């Protein structure tokens with residue numbers, strides 16, 4: 001029989017190196033998890049010989065030799081030292097090993113190594129001085145063979161049931177085979193669980209990296225523009241940001257759907273395959289019973305391995321946001337789909353093992369054990385995650401959703417850990433998945449604290465442009481931030497941990513517009529009553545230059561100041577608005593700033609563009625303007641639709657600041673003709689090079705822009721490559 005472990009050695013070594021970088025190691029028989037560095041029965045023949053006599057009372061034993069709860073993985077013995085010294089036990093095991101291990105070509109050194117570490121412990125080796133057997137394997141065999149000679153081959157008794165073992169005995173072939181089959185097939189199953197779980201967890205993390213590598217190929221945006229446009233379309237219909245099916249959730253794009261399909265397919269396939277059974281089998285009396293047990297166990301291991309992607313995809317400090325060009329909202333959407341699959345695996349694990357224990361094992365006894373009820377707690381907590389994370393709850397009570405989500409996540413990790421610990425202690429490495437997930441979670445929280453601490457406590461000046469407006473302008477001096485930040489207002493409510501994401505409109509104020517080149521005498525046309533106004537025009541070079549790109553440093557002649565524009569909703573922002581109103585329009589408040597995040601790394605791909613068009617709705621202007629200015633130097637047009645002019649007044653200084661870089665078209669109170677605007681830009685013949693399209697606004701607007709852009713770009717009507725960015729204000 002070829003060892004499956006040997007065949008998969010390179011893969012396992014690779015996986016081990018990866019895991020070893022972040023995981024606490026477990027040592028017993030091997031290091032890591034089963035199937036990847038750890039093994040159960042090596043060699044199976046020796047384990048089988050010992051396993052078959054483990055319940056026969058020995059002369060030196062003070063109890064009846066049977067342990068209270070012995071599962072496949074535990075090897076508890078009430079009096080382990082007895083096994084190290086008992087003559088009959090040692091000789092019987094040696095005789096059995098000599099007979100059966102020779103069939104499997106097991107080397108003497110392997111047997112001796114096993115002998116020195118496993119006699120007292122069973123499946124987990126312990127090579128400490130205390131666990132040294134009273135005699136070597138060869139000595140025990142020599143004495144056993146003498147015994148056989150003395151009484152005659154035919155007179156050596158066979159081991160039976162739980163009868164006392166006080167003379168050198170033999171193990172019957174038929175029973176040995178059934179026990180060996182049980183151990184070998186069980187080990188196959190465990191190895192397959194380990195390898196499958198590594199395949200799933202590693203590919204879920206590494207595939208986004210691989211799939212994002214193309215962006216480094218020069219000319220990639222133009223080359224793949226049509227394919228990207230096809231993949232950016234929603235899988236079904238035209239809604240992506242607008243929830244579908246009565247607010248049930250968001251329709252993934254086709255690109256996202258491919259990855260989601262991968263998540264589902266790989267989980268289903270690797271749950272069921274490989275499915276290897278062996279009969280006759282001392283414990284698994286039929287192929288059916290074996291299949292139920294293997295798939296049931298595997299579902300549990302696969303649910304655990306999904307925790308890595310689950311925690312990583314949802315975290316703000318997700319390393320994949322730095323090494324791929326997938327957005328935070330894509331990872332959050334994938335987080336949800338991984339979670340659905342994890343719920344499925346958890347439920348499969350619970351149902352199949354319940355069926356297994358009710359049908360073939362002692363369910364009444366088993367269900368009273370601590371590992372069983374911690375398993376139930378973990379399963380229930382996992383299942384409750386679904387109804388308690390529904391979109392409607394997230395929209396109506398985001399903070400309640402978040403608090404419950406964190407509590408349930410912690411409960412799942414704790415209950416999952418105790419489920420494993422009560423069953424296997426630290427022996428088989430299943431707890432590694434919990435450590436890894438907990439580690440990712442902890443790292444995310446720790447990095448958040450570091451990001452907050454780097455800014456320290458600050459005072460924000462929050463102003464409202466007039467009494468009727470629900471817009472708030474937040475200014476924080478001497479802070480340089482970009483992308484989006486999370487703001488904490490600890491004095492606003494007892495929930496001091498509560499924080500909200502806001503895009504950075506500007507990171508500095510220009511002290512002297514003459515110095516910084518903003519010398520055009522332009523005004524906000526809207527203030528003069530124009531309904532479709534061009535605010536400022538500036539046409540730069542054809543391609544972006546490094547010098548023109550704004551970085552987090554403050555330009556010469558400018559003062560560091562973070563400016564945010566917030567439209568009050570119903571929670572924290574509403575409280576903030578009422579405080580500002582109570583303070584007659586200006587409030588000074590202590591804030592903590594967690595900065596800086598970039599929810600959409602693909603904005604980097606705009607570097608390949610020779611012109612830029614931004615579509616903004618309301619406060620979405622914050623994201624669009626800062627992106628447009630970041631890639632300043634290329635002709636940038638921004639089309640901005642607003643309901644009232646209060647927003648223009650709120651950010652008047654920034655509009656002045658950006659007017660040298662951006663051509664801004666503002667539409668007040670009426671809908672913009674998005675299809676015409678985009679068509680005109682994409683189909684322009686007078687401009688060469690790629691076009692960057694960025695949208696940030698209400699979900700309906702974002703979907704309309706997506707529809708027009710993807711249809712035009714995929715139709716082949718445009719000579720230009722299109723880089724499309726949908727910057728979302730909700731997830």
Ligand SMILES: Cc1cc2nc3c(=O)[nH]c(=O)nc-3n(C[C@H](O)[C@H](O)[C@H](O)COP(=O)(O)OP(=O)(O)OC[C@H]3O[C@@H](n4cnc5c(N)ncnc54)[C@H](O)[C@@H]3O)c2cc1C
Nearest residue numbers: 394395398500501502503565566567569570571572573729
């Ligand atoms: C990357 C990003 C950038 C954003 N930039 C801006 C901006 O520049 N200006 C602006 O006015 N708004 C912005 N938003 C939206 C802003 O975060 C929410 O309006 C704000 O969190 C609402 O707070 P609230 O307690 O008053 O909301 P509620 O009235 O409780 O909820 C209103 C909506 O906001 C969502 N929401 C609430 N809290 C959060 C949270 N912590 N994280 C994500 N969503 C939440 C809810 O799901 C709900 O749909 C941005 C959102 C994101 C994701």
